[in-house]
Amino acid sequence: MSEKDVVRELLWKAAGPVPVPESRGSEVVFARAARLRWRRRAAVTGVVAAVVAGGVVVGSGVLPGGRGENVAASPTAGEFGTGVVGFRKLLPADVGKVREVSLLRLIKGVSNAPAPKKIGPYDGDYAVVRDGGVGYLVVHVMSAKAVKAEGAEQDPCALPHETPERIKCTSEKVPGGAVLSIWQWAATQNVQPKYSGAELAASLRLKDGSLLTIRDWTGFLGKGSEGPLLKTFPLTRAQLRELALKPQLLP
Numbered sequence: 001m002s003e004k005d006v007v008r009e010l011l012w013k014a015a016g017p018v019p020v021p022e023s024r025g026s027e028v029v030f031a032r033a034a035r036l037r038w039r040r041r042a043a044v045t046g047v048v049a050a051v052v053a054g055g056v057v058v059g060s061g062v063l064p065g066g067r068g069e070n071v072a073a074s075p076t077a078g079e080f081g082t083g084v085v086g087f088r089k090l091l092p093a094d095v096g097k098v099r100e101v102s103l104l105r106l107i108k109g110v111s112n113a114p115a116p117k118k119i120g121p122y123d124g125d126y127a128v129v130r131d132g133g134v135g136y137l138v139v140h141v142m143s144a145k146a147v148k149a150e151g152a153e154q155d156p157c158a159l160p161h162e163t164p165e166r167i168k169c170t171s172e173k174v175p176g177g178a179v180l181s182i183w184q185w186a187a188t189q190n191v192q193p194k195y196s197g198a199e200l201a202a203s204l205r206l207k208d209g210s211l212l213t214i215r216d217w218t219g220f221l222g223k224g225s226e227g228p229l230l231k232t233f234p235l236t237r238a239q240l241r242e243l244a245l246k247p248q249l250l251p
Helices: 003-014 025-047 047-052 083-088 103-108 143-150 237-244
Strands: 097-100 124-129 133-142 165-172 178-185 198-207 210-218
Touching: 083 097, 083 124, 097 103, 133 143, 178 237, 198 237, 210 237
Parallel strands: none
Antiparallel strands: 097 124, 124 133, 133 210, 165 178, 178 198, 198 210
16 A cells, blocks of 8 residues: 555545534535545644554554454564654653554554654654553654645634634744644544544644644544543643654654
């Protein structure tokens, strides 16, 4: 499967967060809305490429009804590298256990999903296990060219009519001429995964036009779930801000 095919699969997967009403004839309308929603969301957070990136640990799932479901097998050793070692050092000591995973493999069950070329040294998906729950941190750097192609130059807090609505969105200028934006998304009932927990997100728009995004997610339920949602975000808002400003995440 080529990288373009993987991204195409991700776009269809991500259409799930738009609930479809039970009224007849609405499927096509909401499918279109879902695709539009994903394009807008991915342009700001870089989730498409970030979800493809990832690691080596894949576990059994926990469905909302309490029944586990096995997912794709782990890749061969060393396939995604060992970025988790350095990444863990950038996080608070009490964050919990951290390991690299592949969200594409977990949610979509694509056992042979390729590892895309990383731009940032710690680009990837990381599971955070704490107090019996499993959340995720997703890190991704987009080049200036990719940012322009995705239409992600805008301030995410200046998009009042976007769906889903950003909660408590703030933007601030930080040293070096960059702009840091942080916001929250509420939990949603989805198609796949069946339930997406609340999340914080950060985007650091650099002076050269490149973009660093971090997804601070309480987790998901449904196919591929590794366990219950975290009761709190993997990182607090203050901790997320601190991580987003660490130069170690940049190329």
